[in-house]
Amino acid sequence: MNWHKKWTKIADAAEDDYYSLSDNERAVYNMKNLIDAVNGSGLLSYYESYNADYAEDLIEDLFNNGMDEIASVVESANAIFPGGCPPADLDARIEIIDSWEHEYDSLFDQWTEDIQEFGLPLESAFEKLIAEIE
Numbered sequence: 001m002n003w004h005k006k007w008t009k010i011a012d013a014a015e016d017d018y019y020s021l022s023d024n025e026r027a028v029y030n031m032k033n034l035i036d037a038v039n040g041s042g043l044l045s046y047y048e049s050y051n052a053d054y055a056e057d058l059i060e061d062l063f064n065n066g067m068d069e070i071a072s073v074v075e076s077a078n079a080i081f082p083g084g085c086p087p088a089d090l091d092a093r094i095e096i097i098d099s100w101e102h103e104y105d106s107l108f109d110q111w112t113e114d115i116q117e118f119g120l121p122l123e124s125a126f127e128k129l130i131a132e133i134e
Contacts, residue, residue, distance in 0.1 A: 039119075
């Protein structure tokens with residue numbers, strides 16, 4: 001099965017029951033969502049989507065797969081939310097982001113660039129993980 005079919009299967013399973021994913025499936029799901037956000041509209045868009053419901057899991061997945069630099073960037077972004085962690089609820093996150101009134105835009109731009117610097121190792125880790133999934 002090619003990686004696109006595997007990705008679709010994992011994304012569908014996550015939509016049905018995220019907590020049913022295996023550790024590798026969860027890492028693939030979270031890392032792919034980060035890659036897509038950063039390569040699309042930037043890191044802030046990650047937090048403006050349902051994907052950031054699992055931001056804490058993403059950090060763990062990144063550390064567990066040797067992506068310490070990227071995990072540290074995501075930790076920094078998480079830290080600007082009240083309590084140091086983005087709410088798991090999208091509407092609550094959007095309300096907080098809107099209250100910033102673009103105060104952190106330049107930080108998110110910098111964090112996006114920082115993650116993109118490690119883009120190839122992140123994509124390699126993603127490809128390695130998805131290749132291991134049956």
